[in-house]
Amino acid sequence: MGILIAFNLFLILIVTGLLVAVKKWARAPRAQYAVLLIAGVVTVLVHYSSFFYYLATGTALEYVRENLCLILPLYPCNILMWCALIYGFIGNKNSKAALLLSDFLFWFGILATMAGMFANFDFLANPTLTDYEVVKSILSHATLLFNILLIPVLGHLRPRFWRNVLNIATAIVCMCLIGLYCNLTLEVLVSYEMALDMNSMFLLQTPFAPMPFLRGQIIAPVAFVLYFILFTVIDIIRLPRGERWFNKVLSVPRTPEKQ
Secondary structure (H helix, E strand, C coil): CCCHHHHHHHHHHHHHHHHHHHHHHHCEEEEEEHHHHHHHHHHHHHHHHHHHHHHHHHHHHHHHHHHHHHHEEEEEEEEHHHHHHHHCCCCCCHHHHHHHHHHHHHHHHHHHHHHHHCHHHHHHHCCCCCCCHHHHHHHHHHHHHHHHHHHHHCCCCCCCCHHHHHHHHHHHHHHHHHHHHHHHHHHHCCCHHHHHHHHHHHCCCCCCCCCCCCCCCHHHHHHHHHHHHHHHHHHHCCCCCCHHHHHHCCCCCCCCCCC
């Protein structure tokens, strides 16, 4: 694990340097748009880099059969990757779609990408950095982290309690539905064993072996509660007393007394 931690810290150092450079040089709206779009494209290219190699050698079909996440959004980071690319294409970053994606990418993506880097399943199964598949898996999470951190660096992160809560709840529900679709698709078209092995969105079995009960159905509501608490804390820090969400909910307008 030591080599994995060291490699990830090195990648985070590179990401930090790139973010500093973007903050300094990409000030014009067109430059910021280009950076977000290029970052999204690079993440997708890194994720599919092995596929392009096998496509050139004529063995792409076999590779896809062993890596179904190339054609199905099986895991949270697969969805985050495509959302980052879509977000890069959106010109108006104040639109409802852009705000939904920015909330999902930042608030959910930070935890997901850090978990993907420091608890990388490919590295845990094959603990070496001499295998390109392992390195690619870690690199794609690092480039995704860069995508996500561009959102606050470029000033597109706008904490608003009820919008954040609604958007993160929408994202969690959508991910569960996508996981259900992927698992059903694999079960119907291949077998239940394949669906269980792929375990889209961790709905069929836990990703944490010591806790078999901790499946996606449990993780989702627990995550929502934790995000609700987080957004409440941010509301308390960001707003003065009387303007926080619970102040407005608890405040009852007084009816004028009759003369």
